[in-house]
Amino acid sequence: MSAHFYTLSLFVTLLFVSCKQEKQISPVTQEEIAQSNIDIDHLPSWNDTEAKKNIIAFVEEVTDRNSVNYVEVQDRIATFDNDGTLWTEQPAYFQLLFALDRIKTMAADHPEWKNKQPFKAVLEDDMKTIMASGHKGLAELVMVSHTGITTEEFEKIVQDWIKTSKHPTKNVPYDQLVYQPMLELLEYLRANNFKTFIVSGGGVEFMRAIVQEVYKIPSEQIIGSSIKTEFDYNEGNPVIRRLPEIDFIDDKEGKPVGINKYIGKKPIFSAGNSDGDLQMLQWSASNSKKNFELYIHHTDEVREWAYDKGSPIGGLEKGLEEASKNGWTVVDMKNDWKVIYPFELK
Amino acid sequence: MSAHFYTLSLFVTLLFVSCKQEKQISPVTQEEIAQSNIDIDHLPSWNDTEAKKNIIAFVEEVTDRNSVNYVEVQDRIATFDNDGTLWTEQPAYFQLLFALDRIKTMAADHPEWKNKQPFKAVLEDDMKTIMASGHKGLAELVMVSHTGITTEEFEKIVQDWIKTSKHPTKNVPYDQLVYQPMLELLEYLRANNFKTFIVSGGGVEFMRAIVQEVYKIPSEQIIGSSIKTEFDYNEGNPVIRRLPEIDFIDDKEGKPVGINKYIGKKPIFSAGNSDGDLQMLQWSASNSKKNFELYIHHTDEVREWAYDKGSPIGGLEKGLEEASKNGWTVVDMKNDWKVIYPFELK
Numbered sequence: 001m002s003a004h005f006y007t008l009s010l011f012v013t014l015l016f017v018s019c020k021q022e023k024q025i026s027p028v029t030q031e032e033i034a035q036s037n038i039d040i041d042h043l044p045s046w047n048d049t050e051a052k053k054n055i056i057a058f059v060e061e062v063t064d065r066n067s068v069n070y071v072e073v074q075d076r077i078a079t080f081d082n083d084g085t086l087w088t089e090q091p092a093y094f095q096l097l098f099a100l101d102r103i104k105t106m107a108a109d110h111p112e113w114k115n116k117q118p119f120k121a122v123l124e125d126d127m128k129t130i131m132a133s134g135h136k137g138l139a140e141l142v143m144v145s146h147t148g149i150t151t152e153e154f155e156k157i158v159q160d161w162i163k164t165s166k167h168p169t170k171n172v173p174y175d176q177l178v179y180q181p182m183l184e185l186l187e188y189l190r191a192n193n194f195k196t197f198i199v200s201g202g203g204v205e206f207m208r209a210i211v212q213e214v215y216k217i218p219s220e221q222i223i224g225s226s227i228k229t230e231f232d233y234n235e236g237n238p239v240i241r242r243l244p245e246i247d248f249i250d251d252k253e254g255k256p257v258g259i260n261k262y263i264g265k266k267p268i269f270s271a272g273n274s275d276g277d278l279q280m281l282q283w284s285a286s287n288s289k290k291n292f293e294l295y296i297h298h299t300d301e302v303r304e305w306a307y308d309k310g311s312p313i314g315g316l317e318k319g320l321e322e323a324s325k326n327g328w329t330v331v332d333m334k335n336d337w338k339v340i341y342p343f344e345l346k
Numbered sequence: 347m348s349a350h351f352y353t354l355s356l357f358v359t360l361l362f363v364s365c366k367q368e369k370q371i372s373p374v375t376q377e378e379i380a381q382s383n384i385d386i387d388h389l390p391s392w393n394d395t396e397a398k399k400n401i402i403a404f405v406e407e408v409t410d411r412n413s414v415n416y417v418e419v420q421d422r423i424a425t426f427d428n429d430g431t432l433w434t435e436q437p438a439y440f441q442l443l444f445a446l447d448r449i450k451t452m453a454a455d456h457p458e459w460k461n462k463q464p465f466k467a468v469l470e471d472d473m474k475t476i477m478a479s480g481h482k483g484l485a486e487l488v489m490v491s492h493t494g495i496t497t498e499e500f501e502k503i504v505q506d507w508i509k510t511s512k513h514p515t516k517n518v519p520y521d522q523l524v525y526q527p528m529l530e531l532l533e534y535l536r537a538n539n540f541k542t543f544i545v546s547g548g549g550v551e552f553m554r555a556i557v558q559e560v561y562k563i564p565s566e567q568i569i570g571s572s573i574k575t576e577f578d579y580n581e582g583n584p585v586i587r588r589l590p591e592i593d594f595i596d597d598k599e600g601k602p603v604g605i606n607k608y609i610g611k612k613p614i615f616s617a618g619n620s621d622g623d624l625q626m627l628q629w630s631a632s633n634s635k636k637n638f639e640l641y642i643h644h645t646d647e648v649r650e651w652a653y654d655k656g657s658p659i660g661g662l663e664k665g666l667e668e669a670s671k672n673g674w675t676v677v678d679m680k681n682d683w684k685v686i687y688p689f690e691l692k
Contacts, residue, residue, distance in 0.1 A: 074564055151606055195566070208610045218420055219610030220541070220566075226607060231599040231625055238625075238632045240606050247607075253577040260497055260586050261572060261593075262608060264554045264565030279577055279584075286584045 042188045044338075045181040045345075051294075051336045054329045055185065058292040062268065063192050069290035071268055073193045078269035079259060079280060080186070082200035082207060082224075084314040085273045085296050086215060088177040090305040091169065092313065095206050096138075098161055100130075102145035119144075143244040147227060150239040151205060158209035172343065175214050180342045181331075182271075182296075186215055194269065197221045199259055201251035201276055205242075223262045225250045255280035267291070273298065274314040278322060285326060293328035295319055300334040303344075388534045390684075391527040391691075397640075397682045400675045401531065404638040408614065409538050415636035417614055419539045424615035425605060425626060426532070428546035428553060428570075430660040431619045431642050432561060434523040436651040437515065438659065441552050442484075444507055446476075448491035465490075489590040493573060496585040497551060504555035518689065521560050526691065527683045528642075531617075532561060540615065544568045545605055547597035547622055551588075569608045571596045597622045602629035613637070619644065620660040624668060631672060639674035641665055646680040649690075 046052040062071040083089035103113075103122045113119035118137035121129035130137065146154070167174055186196050196217055200207060204224030212219055226247040229240045250258040256279050259267065270277075270284040271294040281293040298307050298314065308316040323330050331337070339345055392398040408417040429435035449459075449468045459465035464483035467475035476483065492500070513520055532542050542563055546553060550570030558565055572593040575586045596604040602625050605613065616623075616630040617640040627639040644653050644660065654662040669676050677683070685691060 077566075197566075204607075204610070220423075220608065222610065229603055229606060231602045231629070233625070233628065238602065238628050240602060256577045256584065256586060257575050260575060261550075262566065264550070264568065279579070282579065282584050283577070 042191070043181065043184050045184055047336055047338055049332075049336050051329050051331045055188075055292070055294070058269075058290070059188065059192050062290050071289050075265065075268060075289060076189075076192070076194040077197065077263060077265050077267040078189050078194045078271075079197045079199040079255075079263075079267040079284070080182075080270070081255075081272040081274070081277045081280070082198050082202055082211070084298065085271055085277070086178055086182050086186075086198070086211075087174075088167075088170075088179075088304060089314050090307070093202065094174050095202050096142075097165075097168070097174075098158065098206065099142050099145040101161060101165060102157065103141060106145070146203065146206075147242040147244040150241055151229065152239065154205055154242055155209045158206055162210050172341075175210055176343055177341060178214055179296075179337070180339050180345065181337045183215070183342065185271075186217070189269065190216070195221065197223060197259075197263060197267075199250065199255050199270075199280060200224045201249070201254075203227075204250075223250060223258050225254075251276045253279050256283035259283060270294070271296065272319070274316050275318050278319045281319070281322075281328065285328070293323070293326070295323050295328060295330045297330050297332055299332050300337075300340065302334075303340045304333060306334075388537070389527065389530050391530055393682055393684055395678075395682050397675050397677045401534075401638070401640070404615075404636070405534065405538050408636050417635050421611065421614060421635060422535075422538070422540040423543065423609060423611050423613040424535050424540045424617075425543045425545040425601075425609075425613040425630065426528075426616070427601075427618040427620070427623045427626070428544050428548055428557070430644065431617055431623070432524055432528050432532075432544070432557075433520075434513075434516075434525075434650060435660050436653070439548065440520050441548050442488075443511075443514070443520075444504065444552065445488050445491040447507060447511060448503065449487060452491070492549065492552075493588040493590040496587055497575065498585065500551055500588055501555045504552055508556050521556055522689055523687060524560055525642075525683070526685050526688045527677075528617075529561070529688065532563070535615065536562070542567065543605075543609060543613075544570070545596065545601050545616075545626060546570045547595070547600075549573070550596075569596060569604050571600075599625050601626035605629060616640070617642065618665070620662050621665050624665045627665070627668075627674065631674070639669070639672070641669050641674060641676045643676050643678055645678050646683075646686065648680075649686045650679060652680075 043052055043055070061067050061069050062076070064070055080086055083093050100122050103119060107113050107119070107123055110119070113123060118130050118133035118141055121133070122141065162173065162175055165174060166172060167177055170177060190196055198207060198211070198215070198217055198221065200223070202224050204222060204226050207224050208219040208222050211217065211222070228243045228245040228247045230243060232239050232241055248254065248258065255277065259280065266287045267284040268287055268289050268291045270280050272280060273296040284291050285293050295316070297316065297320070298305055300306060307314060308320065320330065322328070333340065388402070389398055407413050407415050408422070410416055426432055429439050446468050449465060453459050453465070453469055456465070459469060464476050464479035464487055467479070468487065508519065508521055511520060512518060513523055516523060535542055544553060544557070544561070544563055544567065546569070548570050550568060550572050553570050554565040554568050557563065557568070574589045574591040574593045576589060578585050578587055594600065594604065601623065605626065612633045613630040614633055614635050614637045616626050618626060619642040630637050631639050641662070643662065643666070644651055646652060653660060654666065666676065668674070679686065
C-alpha cells in the first residue's frame with residue numbers, strides 16, 4: 001500500500017504476455033573481488049565521475065581500521081528506496097500496474113464492475129477516469145486488489161504476475177528493469193560488510209514477493225508500507241489474512257520512523273530519488289558517524305526517463321536543494337552510468 | 347509496551363544500587379566448535395535428556411544436505427520469546443520494574459504525584475494499590491515512564507538503569523538473569539547458520555537498549571511491542587519522538603502477525619514459555635518445512651521459580667496441552683538444565 005498511489009497520474013497500456021521470466025544477469029560477485037587483492041573495478045557500470053569517486057572514498061574510509069572515521073561492522077547499515085532508486089518507476093509505479101492487472105483478472109467474478117466506477121474505467125483502460133476518481137478511487141482499487149486474501153495467496157498472485165507480465169513500453173519483464181549500477185553498488189557495500197535494506201513507500205509484501213532474488217536482499221531486510229493483517233488459527237491450518245486497512249505508510253516522515261521501528265539503528269548510508277526520500281537522507285545525515293547520502297537524478301530521457309521537479313511520480317525538488325546545500329552526492333543517470341539495465345550488458 | 351503489563355500481580359521491593367554492571371560470562375563460541383571437526387558438546391549446560399537430544403537431532407537433520415528435510419540457509423529462521431524464555435520474568439517483568447523505578451526518578455519534577463494515584467502508590471511501594479488501579483492505572487504508569495522523550499533519550503535512560511539497578515530478590519544486575527542453556531542454544535543455532543530473532547511482548551526499544559550484547563542479537567532482529575513515534579526535523583537536528591499511544595502489541599495472535607510483518611518468512615524453530623507464545627509456535631508448526639517447537643516449563647522453585655497454569659506472569663496451560671498433543675519439546679528447567687544463570691558456572 002503505497003502513499004505514492006495516491007499522488008500519481010497514469011499513461012499506461014497494460015499488456016498481458018505469457019512468457020517465461022528470464023533470470024537477470026547476475027552481477028559480478030563483489031565479495032569475491034574485495035576479498036582478493038586484485039585492484040579491480042568494483043563498480044564497472046559507473047563512469048569515472050565524481051559520484052563513483054565519492055562512493056568509493058566513503059566506503060574505503062569507514063572500513064579502514066586506521067581511519068578516525070572507521071565504523072564497526074554492526075553499524076554499517078545502508079538503506080535504499082526502491083521505486084526510482086533501484087528499479088524504474090515510470091510510466092507508473094509497478095505496484096499500481098499490478099493492481100490494475102489484478103482488477104482485470106478479478107473482474108470475471110465481479111460482473112457488477114462493468115457499470116461501477118472506478119472499476120469500469122480500469123476494464124476500459126480509461127486512465128483519465130481512473131485518475132479523476134482521486135485518492136478515494138485509487139485507494140479502493142488498491143484495497144480490492146491487495147486484500148481479502150491470505151499472505152500466502154497474495155505472494156503467489158504477485159509471483160505469477162511478475163512471471164507473466166511485461167512493462168508497457170520497455171516490453172521486458174518488470175524485474176529486468178532494475179538498475180545495473182545500483183546492483184553493483186549493493187554488492188560492493190555488502191562485500192564491505194554493510195547490511196543492505198530496502199526502505200520503500202511500496203507495499204512490503206509486494207516487494208518481498210519479487211525482489212529478494214533480484215537484489216539479493218532477504219525479506220527481513222525489506223521495509224515498506226503495510227496493511228493490517230490478522231492471525232487466523234483456521235482449525236489447525238493457521239493463516240494470516242490481509243485486511244482492507246492501512247497499517248503503516250513508509251514514505252516521507254514515515255521512512256525514518258520505519259527505519260527506527262524495523263532496524264533500530266541510524267543508517268550511515270542512504271539512497272533515494274525523490275522528495276519522499278528526503279527525511280530518510282536527513283536521518284542518516286544526522287548520524288554522528290561518518291555517513292553518505294545519495295540522490296539518483298533521472299536525467300536520461302533516451303535510455304530511461306528524465307524528470308524531477310513537478311513530476312507526479314518521483315518528484316524531486318527540495319531534495320536537490322538540500323543535496324546541493326549539504327554536499328550530498330547526486331547521480332546524473334545520463335552521464336554517470338554506462339548502462340541502465342542489466343540486459344544492456346549483453 | 348507489553349500487553350503483559352496489564353495482567354500481572356506484583357510482589358516487589360525495588361532497590362537502587364549504584365554498582366558497575368558486570369559483563370556476563372561469554373558463552374563458548376559454538377561457531378568455532380561447529381566449524382572444527384572435534385566431537386564436542388554444543389549444549390554443555392543441558393543434561394543429556396530428551397530435550398537436548400531432540401534439539402540436536404532436529405538441527406542435524408535440517409542442516410544435512412543429504413536429508414529430505416534439509417532446509418536452505420535463508421529459511422533457517424528461529425524465533426524466541428524473551429521474558430521467561432531467555433531471561434527471568436519473576437517476580438515481575440523487568441520492564442515493569444524499570445517503569446516503577448523511572449516513575450520514582452521522575453517524581454522530583456512532579457510534586458503533585460505525592461497525592462495522585464497511581465503515582466502515589468508507586469512512591470510508597472504500595473503494590474496492592476498499584477494493582478488495584480487496574481489496566482488504566484498500569485497503562486498510565488507505562489505511558490508516563492516510556493514516552494514524551496526522544497528515542498535516543500529513552501535508550502540512554504534504559505541503559506543507565508540496567509547499569510545501576512539490581513534484581514529485587516536475586517540481587518544481581520537484571521542482565522545477568524539470562525538463561526545460560528538458552529545462550530548456548532542461540533549460539534548453537536547460529537553456528538548452524540540459523541538467523542535468531544527475539545519476538546517478545548516486551549517493548550522493542552526497551553529490549554534493544556539492553557539485550558543486543560547479551561544475546562548477540564542485533565537490533566534489527568529484535569521484534570517487540572511498540573508505541574507510535576514521529577519524526578521531527580527539529581531545525582536540522584532530527585529526532586524521533588515517542589508518543590503516548592500504542593502502535594503494536596506483539597503478544598498472542600500479535601506474534602505471528604509481527605513475524606510476518608518484520609521477517610516475512612515462517613520460522614522453522616520457535617521457543618516460548620507461556621500461552622502468550624502459543625500462536626507463534628502454531629505458526630512455525632504450520633511450516634511445510636521440517637520445524638521445531640520448544641516450550642520452557644518453569645519447574646525449578648529453588649534455582650529460579652516454579653509456575654505455569656494460573657500464573658498471572660507467564661501463565662502456561664493451553665500451551666502444555668498442545669505441546670503434549672503435537673509432540674513439541676518441553677524443557678523441564680529443574681531436570682533438563684545443569685545451571686540456570688551464567689554466574690552459576692563460576
